[in-house]
Amino acid sequence: MRIEFFAFANINNTIRLRDGELRVRLSDLLEGAPESVLRAIAHILLAKMYRQPIARLHATRYRKYVNSHEMRSKAHLLRQMRGRKRIASAKGRYYDLEAIFEDINLRFFGGMQARPQMSWSQGRARNLLGHYDPAHNAIVVSRIFDHPHVPRYAVEYIVFHEMLHLRHPVKLNGSRRCVHSAEFRAEEKLFPQLEAARRFLRRL
Numbered sequence: 001m002r003i004e005f006f007a008f009a010n011i012n013n014t015i016r017l018r019d020g021e022l023r024v025r026l027s028d029l030l031e032g033a034p035e036s037v038l039r040a041i042a043h044i045l046l047a048k049m050y051r052q053p054i055a056r057l058h059a060t061r062y063r064k065y066v067n068s069h070e071m072r073s074k075a076h077l078l079r080q081m082r083g084r085k086r087i088a089s090a091k092g093r094y095y096d097l098e099a100i101f102e103d104i105n106l107r108f109f110g111g112m113q114a115r116p117q118m119s120w121s122q123g124r125a126r127n128l129l130g131h132y133d134p135a136h137n138a139i140v141v142s143r144i145f146d147h148p149h150v151p152r153y154a155v156e157y158i159v160f161h162e163m164l165h166l167r168h169p170v171k172l173n174g175s176r177r178c179v180h181s182a183e184f185r186a187e188e189k190l191f192p193q194l195e196a197a198r199r200f201l202r203r204l
């Protein structure tokens with residue numbers, strides 16, 4: 001059973017059973033929801049999956065919560081935020097970020113990391129090598145690295161670094177912060193061309 005909060009563009013919850021694994025995704029807007037609401041969601045999702053009637057008590061509890069003024073204004077804000085920026089393609093002219101992600105995933109994470117959206121940046125910002133965009137659940141890499149003079153290990157390192165951020169999350173507070181804990185740094189050292197990649201990126 002795998003349950004996670006997910007950055008849907010709206011309040012949304014999904015359930016599916018595939019190959020013996022039950023996958024549940026709850027809108028990340030519901031992270032702070034009281035336990036009675038989470039119980040109601042569990043009931044509703046399971047009832048839907050097994051085509052059973054939904055108990056009115058749970059339906060009402062859930063509806064009341066998501067229709068509360070506070071939740072509605074949060075959802076509205078989210079739609080604006082998440083609807084605005086378009087995520088570009090993972091396939092660049094030279095490098096395919098999805099292929100790089102899968103490669104890194106196999107080499108360093110036993111293939112166990114769920115892949116977020118992978119995207120080259122729209123602009124060509126130099127100040128941001130890469131970042132994780134929680135609003136779109138996307139790893140975005142600056143397009144300047146989609147270039148034949150950029151060694152593959154440098155792009156791999158940027159993706160690896162952002163994947164480590166997903167494994168070692170920091171509480172986001174408005175704008176993005178880049179915090180590297182001791183465990184983060186230790187794991188980062190597993191990347192064989194770490195020094196070469198850093199040297200290359202510093203030269204830019």
Ligand SMILES: [Zn+2]
Pocket residue numbers: 161165178179180
């Ligand atoms: Zn970082």
